[in-house]
Amino acid sequence: MSEDMLKEALHSLKDTGVRITPQRHAILEYLINSMSHPTADDIYKALEGTFPNMSVATVYNNLRVFREIGLVKELTYGDSSARFDFVTTNHYHVICQECGKIVDFHYPGLDEVEHFASQVTGFNVSHHRMEIYGECPECSGTKEVH
Amino acid sequence: MSEDMLKEALHSLKDTGVRITPQRHAILEYLINSMSHPTADDIYKALEGTFPNMSVATVYNNLRVFREIGLVKELTYGDSSARFDFVTTNHYHVICQECGKIVDFHYPGLDEVEHFASQVTGFNVSHHRMEIYGECPECSGTKEVH
DNA sequence: TTCTTAAATTATAATCTTTATAAATAGTGT
DNA sequence: ACACTATTTATAAAGATTATAATTTAAGAA
Numbered sequence: 001m002s003e004d005m006l007k008e009a010l011h012s013l014k015d016t017g018v019r020i021t022p023q024r025h026a027i028l029e030y031l032i033n034s035m036s037h038p039t040a041d042d043i044y045k046a047l048e049g050t051f052p053n054m055s056v057a058t059v060y061n062n063l064r065v066f067r068e069i070g071l072v073k074e075l076t077y078g079d080s081s082a083r084f085d086f087v088t089t090n091h092y093h094v095i096c097q098e099c100g101k102i103v104d105f106h107y108p109g110l111d112e113v114e115h116f117a118s119q120v121t122g123f124n125v126s127h128h129r130m131e132i133y134g135e136c137p138e139c140s141g142t143k144e145v146h
Numbered sequence: 147m148s149e150d151m152l153k154e155a156l157h158s159l160k161d162t163g164v165r166i167t168p169q170r171h172a173i174l175e176y177l178i179n180s181m182s183h184p185t186a187d188d189i190y191k192a193l194e195g196t197f198p199n200m201s202v203a204t205v206y207n208n209l210r211v212f213r214e215i216g217l218v219k220e221l222t223y224g225d226s227s228a229r230f231d232f233v234t235t236n237h238y239h240v241i242c243q244e245c246g247k248i249v250d251f252h253y254p255g256l257d258e259v260e261h262f263a264s265q266v267t268g269f270n271v272s273h274h275r276m277e278i279y280g281e282c283p284e285c286s287g288t289k290e291v292h
Numbered sequence: 293t294t295c296t297t298a299a300a301t302t303a304t305a306a307t308c309t310t311t312a313t314a315a316a317t318a319g320t321g322t
Numbered sequence: 323a324c325a326c327t328a329t330t331t332a333t334a335a336a337g338a339t340t341a342t343a344a345t346t347t348a349a350g351a352a
Contacts, residue, residue, distance in 0.1 A: 125280035134271035
């Protein structure tokens, strides 16, 4: 499953003329297997065991490359650092404002908003982003208790 | 019109026990009158004529206070610095990826997404954010020309 | 109005994330 | 295996935001 995704991603690299380096391989693998939404620093720390000499710049550079190819989505929330998400299907995120947990959920049919905006503003729309904010069950629960 | 909004905003400050300082007055006024979506630095620069001694920290501090009260929304896009928007009605933004222009548009009925997400994830949903990305008419135009 | 006190501002430094630079290294096609 | 160029590394720089401590000031009470 995730094997296939990695294979496909590496294929995308080849197709685009982007060299496959061990670092890129590892970053992609980590992004695919990680069910969280890591920051650049998360990735850097996670891989420093395998690549003791890897530089932060490498992580940032490659995340940018992946983003440009469309393999990875960059998510900027209010907090300090950007988060990165391997692109699979069209899903959205619910973010807990208490503990920061991010949960995926699928939701179809938000394309109409794009059409609407395009008509109203005259923009040539390419995509949109949406997130939902609230409190996760755990955090809601702990509050009710005391 | 914008007079009333300012008055109301100042009233909100009083209600919340937040002191009304000349700097806060000026920042609010600027946010209300500015039809753009200024960064903290924009505001700082715009007011340095009136407040030659004002510190950047003051701008940041007060924007945070305004956000906590709910007077102001903080928008984080991919680019380096956050933008701030005085909260009026429920509107969304279309952002030009070429020149960075931000255009408002009103769109109702995205509450269903919140309900949906709430049911699927069990979150206690408070709000959402959505933006649309694309190219503004001007930038699309200049491209078609050459 | 004046006084008092806690809150806000200022000035500055520190922190943190991200990007730029230049030299060294390593993929990839021939 | 070679050559060419992209990539990595190490480091520094830039830019945004926050922390700190001293000074100033808003706002209620006397």
